[in-house]
Amino acid sequence: MPIHRFWRARAVALSVSASAVTAVVVAGVPHVAYGAPLSGTIVITTPSTGKIAADTAKQVLVLTVTGQTLSEALVTGVNLGTDLGCQNIPTYVVTSPTTIAVKTPTGGCPATSVQAGDNIDIVFAGGNTLSKTGGLFLIAPPAIADTAEKPIINENSALLGPADQITRFVANGAQTVRVKAASGYAFDPRAAAGLSVTFGGKAVTELKVYDGTSGAQILPTTSTAPAAGNYLTFKTAAGLSTADAILTITQNGVSKTFSATDTGSSVVAAPTVASLSVTSGKIGASTSTIVTGTGFDKTLGDWTGQTPTWKVNFCGLSGTVTAVNATGTTVTVTTPDVSDDPDGLGTGVFAGACPVTVVDGTNNVTSPISAGSYFNFLKE
Known part of the structure; x- marks a missing residue:
């Protein structure tokens, strides 16, 4: 019958195994030497880089030991490290005589x-202790600004007031997103930092960092x-799920995932324009x-x-x-006068091509411009 192991706090074991003690002789009588160093090695097998997030609870390290035998009664x-909060951590599981998994405590390690x-x-x-010198790197995980500061926005709206x-x-993707770092954290674009981002579970493109x-x-x-205080931008991938607005940032070997609650963002299905039945007409x-x-x-x-709440816009x-229609795939519309108008073709302009977009005012999203979404206005 398999043994079921659980993460739990443990009292100090009273029994002592011969493999974990050092005997000394006092007045001809053998005694156990407490706090003695033990021979053997410790290797960090997971993560192999030895890098975990600092100040974060439940970060798991898997250690492989040679030269000593591990057991629940013995360890x-x-x-x-040396921080008092990360000494004698009780949240560990001995998974075999040579492997042990340990979780960082509440609050993590500095x-x-x-x-x-x-x-x-x-x-x-x-x-008695079996020790590994160096090799464990607790790294500050990525951090973004508080939701009140709009940590993630559409880059096109960066110059607008916070409310707008x-x-x-x-979900169509190809949008440029801006992410603001938390005060005291800096995104690093250098290759050694290994900066990468996923949004909605999909890898982003055109990742850039700004001061x-x-x-x-x-x-x-x-x-x-x-x-500190910089930000990054990226383009979203196509095919995002409307149920998944999760942002994950990886830097210096550690990752941090931010939920929609953390970012204040959401993914919505946007309308698309594939074609127009009539693609040109007189300007007037x-x-x-x-x-x-x-x-x-x-x-x-x-x-x-x-x-x-819905519109079809020409320029x-x-x-x-x-x-x-009843399936949400066609809209019949008559063209507006876009001539000599700064919001249309432009002041003093009386002919030209206009992108045709469908605007969902409820979700504040606009269909992307495609090759089939242009109408040509001709001179009278």
């Missing part, structure tokens, strides 16, 4: 301050570490065209009311919607 604790890394001690009954900055992202004071991009070849005329795509609102009143000016 009484583990020391990680960041490593020595170049060679922190030491590890496995404490045996009687206070966009924290919704579309928070000057706004200048910090290049990977920069020899000095970036200043109202031309009817059928917009074909996906994710359109199916209620005509949402497009035609006094304060419509930023709304057309007049006359019909929608």
Whole structure:
């Protein structure tokens, strides 16, 4: 029948194994020497880099031992570094006579301050210790600004007031996202730092780091570490799930995952425009065209009311919607006059091509521009 092991606090074991004690002779009588160093080696097998997050609870290290035999009765604790809060850690499991897994305690262990890394001690009954010199690196995990500071926004809204900055992202992807670091933490673009990001479980592209004071991009070849208070940008991948707005940042060998609650962000399904039934018309005329795509609102009143929540825009000016189908894949719309208008083709411009976009005002998202989403306005 297999033995079931559990993470739990342990009292100091009273029994002492011969492999974990050192005998000395006092007045001809053998006695146990307490606190004696033991021979053997400790290797960090998981993570193999020896890097775990500092100041973080439940970070797991798996250690493999040679030269000593491990058992639940024999081991009484583990020391990680020199901080008093990480001495004789009781949250460990002896998984075999040669392996032990240990979890960092509540509050974690402080960041490593020595170049060679922190030491590890496995404490045996009687206070004897098997030690590893260096090799354990407790590294400050990535940290982002508080939700009140809008830590993650659509980069296009960065210059808007905080109330108007966009924290919704579309499942279609290809949006540029800005992430603000917490005070005292710095994103590092250098290759040695191994900076990487996933959003919604998908790897991002075009990852860049910027100085928070000057706004200048910090290049990977920069020899000095970036200043605290900087931020990063990236482009989202296509096919994001509307149920997954999780952000994961990895730097210097440790990762931190931020939930939607941490970031204040969400992923929504955005409408798409695939084609127009009529792709050109005279600038002064109202031309009817059928917009074909996906994710359109199916209620005509949402497009035609006094304060419509859905729109079809030509160069930023709304057309007049006359019909929608029951499957949310087509909208019939007549073109607006976009001539000589700064929000249309531009002041003094009377012909040209306009991108056609569908705007979901409820979720504050706009369909991406595609090759099939242009209407050509011709001179009279």
